[in-house]
Amino acid sequence: MPELTYREAVRDALSRAMREDDDVFIMGEDIAEMGGSMGVTQGMLAEFGPDRVRNTPISEMALVGAGIGAAMQGMRPIVEIMYEDFTTLAMEQIVNQAAKHRYMSGGQVKVPLTIRTQGGAGWSPGAQHAQQVEAWFVHVPGLKVVFASTPSDVRGLLWSSIYDDNPVLFFEHRMLYPIKEEVADELEPVPLGQARVHREGEDVTVIATGRLVHESLAAAAEAEKEGVSVEVVDPRTLQPLDEEALVSSVKKTNRCVVAHEAVVRGGYGAEVAAVVQHQAFDWLDAPIERVGSKFTPIPFAPVMENFVVPDAVDVLEAIRKTVERTGG
Amino acid sequence: MAKVESKRGALSEERLRDFLREMLLIRHVEEKVEERFRAGELPGFLHVAIGQEAVAVGVCQAMEDGDVFASTHRAHAHTLARGTHPNELMAELYGKIEGCSHGYGGSMHLYDVERGNLGANAVVGGGLPAITGAALAFKLRGETRVSVAFFGDGATNIGTFHEALNLASLWKVPAVFVLENNHWAESTPAKQQLPISDLEKRAVAYGMHSTKVDGQDVEVVFKAARRALDYARSGKGPVFLVCETYRLVGHFVGDAQVYRPKGELAELRETQDPITKLRERLGIPDDEFEAMDAEALEVAEGAVAFAKAGTDPKPEDALKNVYA
Numbered sequence: 001m002p003e004l005t006y007r008e009a010v011r012d013a014l015s016r017a018m019r020e021d022d023d024v025f026i027m028g029e030d031i032a033e034m035g036g037s038m039g040v041t042q043g044m045l046a047e048f049g050p051d052r053v054r055n056t057p058i059s060e061m062a063l064v065g066a067g068i069g070a071a072m073q074g075m076r077p078i079v080e081i082m083y084e085d086f087t088t089l090a091m092e093q094i095v096n097q098a099a100k101h102r103y104m105s106g107g108q109v110k111v112p113l114t115i116r117t118q119g120g121a122g123w124s125p126g127a128q129h130a131q132q133v134e135a136w137f138v139h140v141p142g143l144k145v146v147f148a149s150t151p152s153d154v155r156g157l158l159w160s161s162i163y164d165d166n167p168v169l170f171f172e173h174r175m176l177y178p179i180k181e182e183v184a185d186e187l188e189p190v191p192l193g194q195a196r197v198h199r200e201g202e203d204v205t206v207i208a209t210g211r212l213v214h215e216s217l218a219a220a221a222e223a224e225k226e227g228v229s230v231e232v233v234d235p236r237t238l239q240p241l242d243e244e245a246l247v248s249s250v251k252k253t254n255r256c257v258v259a260h261e262a263v264v265r266g267g268y269g270a271e272v273a274a275v276v277q278h279q280a281f282d283w284l285d286a287p288i289e290r291v292g293s294k295f296t297p298i299p300f301a302p303v304m305e306n307f308v309v310p311d312a313v314d315v316l317e318a319i320r321k322t323v324e325r326t327g328g
Numbered sequence: 329m330a331k332v333e334s335k336r337g338a339l340s341e342e343r344l345r346d347f348l349r350e351m352l353l354i355r356h357v358e359e360k361v362e363e364r365f366r367a368g369e370l371p372g373f374l375h376v377a378i379g380q381e382a383v384a385v386g387v388c389q390a391m392e393d394g395d396v397f398a399s400t401h402r403a404h405a406h407t408l409a410r411g412t413h414p415n416e417l418m419a420e421l422y423g424k425i426e427g428c429s430h431g432y433g434g435s436m437h438l439y440d441v442e443r444g445n446l447g448a449n450a451v452v453g454g455g456l457p458a459i460t461g462a463a464l465a466f467k468l469r470g471e472t473r474v475s476v477a478f479f480g481d482g483a484t485n486i487g488t489f490h491e492a493l494n495l496a497s498l499w500k501v502p503a504v505f506v507l508e509n510n511h512w513a514e515s516t517p518a519k520q521q522l523p524i525s526d527l528e529k530r531a532v533a534y535g536m537h538s539t540k541v542d543g544q545d546v547e548v549v550f551k552a553a554r555r556a557l558d559y560a561r562s563g564k565g566p567v568f569l570v571c572e573t574y575r576l577v578g579h580f581v582g583d584a585q586v587y588r589p590k591g592e593l594a595e596l597r598e599t600q601d602p603i604t605k606l607r608e609r610l611g612i613p614d615d616e617f618e619a620m621d622a623e624a625l626e627v628a629e630g631a632v633a634f635a636k637a638g639t640d641p642k643p644e645d646a647l648k649n650v651y652a
Contacts, residue, residue, distance in 0.1 A: 025468065051468060057498065062491035065457015066464055069475070072446060073396075073465035092488070096451050097458060105439035105447060106430030107649040141650050165652035 001184065007177040009151035010040050010116075013158035014078065016187055018048055021076065024162060025052040027063060028080030028116075037082050038118060038177055060089035064115060068098050068167075071113040076162055083129050084119035084171065087137075098167040099142030110165045114158070118172040120211055120261055121309045127297035130174075130305075132210070132262035137169045138239045138271065144192060145238040147171040149213035151181040153236055156190030164192060173210045173261075192237045195245035201231035204319050205249040207272050208234060208259040212291070212310065216259050219315035228323055238268055246272065247279040254285040255322040259315050264292035286325035289318035339547055341610065347389065347546045348606050349620055351381040354405045355603060356621075356628035357414050361404065361421060361435075364632060365581045370421050374435050377405035379576030382602035383508050384409040386549025387476065387569075390557055396444040396462050397476040398455030400508075401436045403448030406478055412440045414631035424638030431641045432649060446475075452513075453483040456492035456505070463501035463566070474502045474560045482513025484530050485521060493568070497534040500565035504556045505536075507568065508543065510575040515587040531568035543571030544602045574600045 004012060017024045025048075026041065032055040035042030045053045056063050060081060067079040081087050087094065094115065101109050121130040137145045144166050148154035154172060161168040190196075198213060199220055208216040213234045220230035233249050235242055250256045256276050258269035273288040294308045358376040365374050377384060380402070388409035391397070399406040407417055412428050420427025421435050428440045436450035446462065449455035459477040466473040483489050484507065496503045509527055511518045518525065531538035537559060541552040549571055556567035574596050578585045585593070607617055 057491075057494060059491045059495060061488050062457045062460060062495040065488065065492060066461035066495060069446075069458030069461020069463070070465040070468075071461075072458065073462050075465050075468070077461075092451060092454060093457060097449075097454055101447060102652055103649050104429060104433045104437040105441065105649075106427075106432040107652075108429070108439050108441040109446070110652045112652075144651075 001182040003180050004151045004155070004183050005177065006151045006154055006172070006179050007038065007040055009155035009183065010158060010172060011042070011044065013155045013162070013187065014041070015044060015047065017159060017162050018052060023075040024078065025054065025075070026078045026080065027054040027056050027067060029056055029058055029082050031055060031080055036080065038174065060086055061093055064090035064093040065097065067113045067115070068093060068101070068111055071111045072101065072109050076112050076114070078114045078116055078162060081115060081117040084117040084133050085128050085131055087115070087117055087133060094137070094143070094167070094169070095140050099140045102166070103142055111167045112165045113167045114161045114170055115168065116170045116172065118174050120174040121298045121305055122175045122211070124300055124302050124305055126300045130298040132260065134169070134171050134209070134238060135262055135266060135268040135271070138268060142167070143239065144168045145171070146192065146236065147209045147238055148236060149173070149176065149210055149234050151179065152183045152188070153190055153196065155183060156188050157192070157236060159187055159189045160192050171210065175211050179214070190236065193240040193242055194237065195233050195235045195242035197245070197249070198232040198234060199230065201229040201253065203229045203253055204255040204257060204322055205231045205233060205253045206257045206259055206315060206319065207246055208232060208315070209238070209268065211261055212259040212315070215310065215312040216315045218312035219319060222312065222316050223319050228319060230319060235272070241275065243275050243279065246276060250276050250280045251283045254283050256284065256288045257291060257315065257318040257322060258288060259291035259310065259318070261309060262292055263295050264290050265295050267292045286322040289321050291315050291318050339550065344547060344606065344610060347385050347550070348603065348610065349624065350385045350389070350409060351546065351603050351606070352621055352624035353414065353627055354381045354384065354408050356624045357408060357417065357631060358404060360418070360628045360632055362581050371423060372434050374421070374581045375402040375579065376577055376581060377402050379574045379596070379600065379602070380508055380510060380543070381405055382546035382549055383506070383543045383571045383573050386546045387506055387553040390550050390553035391444070391474070391476060392557070394444070394473045395476060395557070396446050396473070397478065398446050398459050399438065399448035399478050400452070400455070400480060401448065401450045403436065403438045407438045407440060407445055407448070410440070410445060411443045412438070412445065414627055415634040416440070418631035418635035419638045422635040422638060423640070424635060425641050426634070426638045453479060453486035453488035456483070456488050459503050460492045460496040460501060463496065463503035464499060467499070467501050472561050474504060474557050476504045476506060478506050478508060480513065481507065481509045481511060481518060481522060481527060484527055493531070493534045493536060493566070496566040497536040500563070502560040502563065503566040504553070504560050505566060505568050506553070507570045508573050509570055510573050512575055512579070514579045517587070528568070528570045536566055536568050537564070538568035538570065540570040540572065543573030544600050544605055546602060546606055576601065
C-alpha cells in the first residue's frame, strides 16, 4: 500500500483520468510550468503537454465558462480556481450557467465539469485567501459539492467528480495538502453522496468537514480520556448529502455536534443540524452544537486568525456541552 | 445543400428568395408572439427581434451542420433561422412539453441541441464564455466545427464579453462572435452606455480579426458570415463580426418606449426594414409578395394552433432534469 499526500492524491486522480481518457483536460492559472500555486499539478505539463494542461489568463469567468462550453460538447474538463475566494469572480457562470443548462434545456444537455478549488485559514493569508465558501454552492440546485478531508477520499472523490455528468464544485483544504495516508495501488472511486465514519463512538456524533475532520478526531481522542465516546462522521459530499448515515449515527449516540471551518452563521452546519433535528428529533438528548469560525472576515495577525478559526479545543468544548445536557 | 453561390460569390435569386421567405416567417411568428402576449396567452415576458431578421438569417444560413451557437434573450429569430420548427418554438412560449425546451426554458432559454442551439441566455453576455469553450473542444478534438455567439451592443460592456474574446483570441479557437448592434441596451441609448461609436474597435484590443457590415442587408450579412466561419474553420482563429442593425420594436413586448426620440421608430421602419429592402431589391411584384407573405402567416398561425393544443407538463415534472 503506497502512502500518498493529499496533494499527490489529487495529482494521481487527475493523471490517471487523463491517461485513460482524451476528453479529460485541466485548465487554470499557473498550473503548467509552475505546477499550480499549491504544487498540485507539478510534472503534469511534461506528461500531458500544453494542450491538456492549459495555463490560462487570470480570467475566472472565461475559465469556468470555457469549461462549461467544452463540457457541453462532451469533454470532461477540470478547471482549477486558485483560491476558493476567487469563485466569486465566476459566480454567474457557475450559478446561472453551469448549474442551469441541463434544467433550462429540458434535459437536452449535460455539463460534466469539475471545478477544483482550495482554501482555508491557518497560515495567515488574510481575508481574501482564506475563507471557506462551500455552503454557498449547496444552495444552488444543479450543482454537486464535494469537500474531501483525506488523501484516499480526495483521490476517490475527485475521480467520481470527473466522471459525474453534472457540474461539481470540488473543495480541497490548503492545510491538508501535506497530510499522508496509505492508499490502495489501484484508485478506488468514492461514490458521491456517501459519508465516511472515521471513528465509531457511543455518546456523541461529530459531523465534520475538511480540516475540522482532523480537529474533531483530535477532540474525540481527548474526550475519550474524559470517558466520552465520540463518533466522527465526514459527509464528504455536501450535495447530495448522505442523510441516512448522519441520522442513523445520531440515533445511536443521541447527541450531535456539527463542525466546519466556515463561519457558523449560514454555514453548512445549519443545514446538517436541520436535517438531523428533523429526522432524529425524538432521539436527541441535547441541542445540536455548531462549531465554526467567528463571524468576521479571516484576520491577518496569527493571534487573531487563531482566535477566529475553530480547532480541536472548540470541538471538545462543544462535545462537553452536549454531554452536560444528559438527563436535562 | 446545392451550391448556390456563383464563382464571383453572388447569391442566386432563388437563394435570396429563400432568405426573404425565412425573414417573413420570423416576422410573422414575432408578430403572433406580440399579439398572443397582448391577448394574455403567453406567460413571462418576451423580446422580439423585429427589424433584426437579416442578421439571424444571414448568419444562421451561413452556418453548417455541426456548428453550434448561443443566443440571447432576443432568441426567436436565431432559433427559427437555424431550423427549429415554429411549432416547437411557439409551444415553448406557451410552456408546453412539445416546446423546444420542453417547457423548462421559455422564450429566453430556447435550446435545440440537435440543431446546434446550445441555449439562449437571459444574462447579458452570459453565453459567450461557453462559446469559447465549445470552440476549444472542437480544436482539441480536431473537428472542423465552429461555434457562434450572438449578443448585442449592451453586452460589449460586460466582463464575460471581454474575457471570452480575450481567451478565444489567445487560444485561436474556431469561434465567431456576432455583435448585433441595435444601438439600444434595453432603454439606454448607445451614447449613454458606450464610450466609442465604432464597436469594431472592441476586437482590436484582443488582436482579433474583425469585420463590420450592414446588418439590414441579408446578402451582405450572409457573405460576411460565410467568410468569418471559413476563417475560423480553417484554424486561423476567431472573428468579431459586427452587424449594424435596428430594433424596430421596444425592448420587450409592451414596452412604451418613452425613451425613443419622437418619430425615430416610424422613420426606421420606413427606411431600415430588412424585408422591404430585400423585396425591393429583388423587384418582387405585389401579388407574388402577398402570396409569400400569406404562406408565412399561415405557418405562424399554425404554430399558435399547435402550441395551444400542446400538453401541459405535470407540476411535479419541475423536479426532473435538475441533475443528469
